[in-house]
Amino acid sequence: MEKIVFLDKSAVAPGIRLPEPSFAHQWVEYDYTDSPQLVERAEEATIAVTCGAPLRAPELAQLPDLRMISVAMTGTDHVDLEYCREHGITVSHVPAYSPGTVAEHALGLLLALRRKILAYHRLLDSSEWYGEGWQTNVFLDHEIWDVHSSRIGIVGMGKIGQAMGKMAAGIGMDVVYYHPTRTDSDLPLVTFDELLETCDAISLHCPLTDSTRDMFTLAELRRMKKNAVIINTARGGVINEQDLAQALRSGDLAGAAIDIVEHEPLxxxxxxxxxxxxxxxxxxxxxxxxxxxxxxGLMDRAIQNINQFINGTPTNLV
Structure with a gap:
């Protein structure tokens, strides 16, 4: 009988239904599992399910029964893939399970940032707005910028990046793309210099690799247009966080919206x-x-990956 351990069930909302695996098994789940807890909790497990709980080589080496890791996410940087390859541990993931939802979030962040929606919400939630001369419907505390007719540069040309491009074009934005290694595409590509110097907004939709880590440091942020903003729903390490903080504090960057940090959990x-x-x-x-x-959809496919592994027809392999 297979023993399946779900290492971080709390990453899934309570109302989400977990499909029953189609074979005889023992199922164990934990809210969250950090590296020091992994060996004890995954002891004798043959299959591990993880959204973001780390599986690194030192701990994996102490789990001789582990044969398969089902990553219930697209990104796999929290799993030591090299160790898994060397020791015959199959790793699957769920690629592009819902590109539209991440793109929607990125677009929402962009609109909220440009229209200063949260800033004005906070203003009315404070005592600042009814000071001297409060009898007015005109508030000019925070500068608002239109999004339509502005240029957005999308870093990454996968399904999420292209979904973001379609949504941005739908509200009248001029959409261009940048890819660190590709120079030809049916999509409108620009160089990195053009990306920094001509875009009013930059939205990141790329994996974290050697070519994208620290792609945006203080030097790059300072080269962006004075009134430009950056959106990151990709991976935290693509932007140097200390440099981003400095650029925002100093006014070198007009704004930023972030859904991901370099070190998670937060x-x-x-x-x-x-x-x-x-x-x-x-x-x-x-x-x-x-x-x-x-x-x-994510959990449906993560369990389906396990079923297919057991059936001898593994898919979505990393």
């Missing part, structure tokens, strides 16, 4: 949390993927 000492007082900064806790519909 920690109380996360440096970007120190920016929450800024009207030109929005941060959400990695929820861009988590609509009700996408989470259900």
């Amino acid at each position: 920690r109380p000492d996360e440096p970007l949390l120190e920016l929450m007082d800024l009207p030109n900064f929005i941060m959400t806790p990695h929820v861009g993927w988590s609509s009700r519909q996408s989470m259900q």
Whole structure:
């Protein structure tokens, strides 16, 4: 009988139905499992399910029965893939399970940032608005910028990036793409220099790789247009967080909206949390993927990957 351990069930909303695997099994689940807890909790497990709980080589080496890891996400940077390849552990994931939902979140962040929606909400939630001369319907505390007719540069040309491009074009934006290694495409491509110097907004939809890590440091952020903003719903390490904080504090960057940080789970000492007082900064806790519909589809496919592995026809292999 297979023993399946779901390492971080709390990553899935309570209303999401987990399909029953189609074979005889023992199912064990935990709200969240960090590295020091992994060996004890996954002991004798043959299959592990993880959304974001880490599976690194030192712990994997102590789990000789583990044969398969089902990543209930697209990204797999929390799993030591090299160790798994060397030791015959099959790793599957769920590619592009709902590209539209992440793109919607990115577009929502962009609109909220440009229209200063949260800043004006906070204004009315404070005592500042009814000071001297409060009898007015005109509030000019925070500068608002139109989104239509502005140029957006999308980093990444996968399904999420293209979904974002279609949505942005639908509200009248001029859409261009940048890819760190590709130079030809049916999509309108620009160079990195053009991306930085001509785009009013940059939205990140790329994996974290050697070519994308620290793609945006203080130097790149300062090269962006003075009134430009950046949106990150991809991976935290694509933007250097300390440099982003400096650029926002100094006024070198007009605004940023972030749904992902470099070190997850989010920690109380996360440096970007120190920016929450800024009207030109929005941060959400990695929820861009988590609509009700996408989470259900995600878990359906993660369990399907397990069924297919047991049936000898594994799919969605990393």
